[in-house]
Amino acid sequence: MIGSGIGITPVLSMLNHLHKNGIKRGSDIWFFYGVRNGSEQIMKQHLKSIAQANKHLKLHVCYSAPGEQDTQGEDYHIKGSVSLDLLKQTLPGNDFDFYFCGPRPMMADLAEGLDAWGVPDERIHFEAFGPSTVKRKSAPAKAENQYQVKFDQTGKVLSWTGEADCLLEFAEANGVALPFGCRMGNCGSCSQKLLKGEVHYPVAPSFTPEEGYCLTCSSVPVSDIELSA
Numbered sequence: 001m002i003g004s005g006i007g008i009t010p011v012l013s014m015l016n017h018l019h020k021n022g023i024k025r026g027s028d029i030w031f032f033y034g035v036r037n038g039s040e041q042i043m044k045q046h047l048k049s050i051a052q053a054n055k056h057l058k059l060h061v062c063y064s065a066p067g068e069q070d071t072q073g074e075d076y077h078i079k080g081s082v083s084l085d086l087l088k089q090t091l092p093g094n095d096f097d098f099y100f101c102g103p104r105p106m107m108a109d110l111a112e113g114l115d116a117w118g119v120p121d122e123r124i125h126f127e128a129f130g131p132s133t134v135k136r137k138s139a140p141a142k143a144e145n146q147y148q149v150k151f152d153q154t155g156k157v158l159s160w161t162g163e164a165d166c167l168l169e170f171a172e173a174n175g176v177a178l179p180f181g182c183r184m185g186n187c188g189s190c191s192q193k194l195l196k197g198e199v200h201y202p203v204a205p206s207f208t209p210e211e212g213y214c215l216t217c218s219s220v221p222v223s224d225i226e227l228s229a
């Protein structure tokens with residue numbers, strides 16, 4: 001089970017149900033929960049207690065940008081985002097049913113990546129918020145090339161290497177604070193004027209930005225770009 005941000009909601013319900021009825025499965029349950037840091041994590045104690053009560057549950061809380069007050073091993077287990085690479089490094093193999101919900105770039109990464117990893121379609125289950133859905137086997141989300149991303153207001157020019165899931169995450173990882181809301185392509189709060197270049201949406205957002213703007217939570221560059229931020 002994999003939940004990122006508020007995407008934890010459906011998988012937490014499933015976990016609660018299993019906990020309430022007793023986790024009696026033959027195989028272990030792995031639960032991955034991704035947030036930026038402790039200030040965004042919900043149900044911390046609840047998850048810890050469920051993990052302590054169930055020896056077959058393996059809880060992995062991942063912070064992509066831990067704060068100074070966050071301690072690895074206590075507050076979280078893994079520094080980084082939930083991704084296919086992380087699953088490959090952590091799980092003993094791919095012989096699982098996968099249930100996941102979170103930001104669209106993560107969903108696209110997992111839906112495509114699990115398929116490429118040889119997980120049968122019927123064992124991949126996900127829930128997308130809003131009317132648009134994650135398409136299986138869609139176009140690759142990550143850039144193969146390195147692009148320059150210029151943030152106009154701060155004057156920062158950074159190299160995009162395809163490691164971040166989206167421009168918003170890339171900006172945050174490099175100390176550029178951008179506005180955001182849902183982080184899922186639904187609200188438009190992360191709109192930024194695209195002064196130069198082109199972006200691609202690995203998964204179509206449900207919110208359509210104004211002409212000349214892009215949603216940083218859902219897009220990746222496909223050329224050198226310049227943002228008004």
Ligand code: FES
Pocket residue numbers: 180181182183184185186187188189190191207215216217218
């Ligand atoms: S944060 Fe809501 S659309 Fe990007």
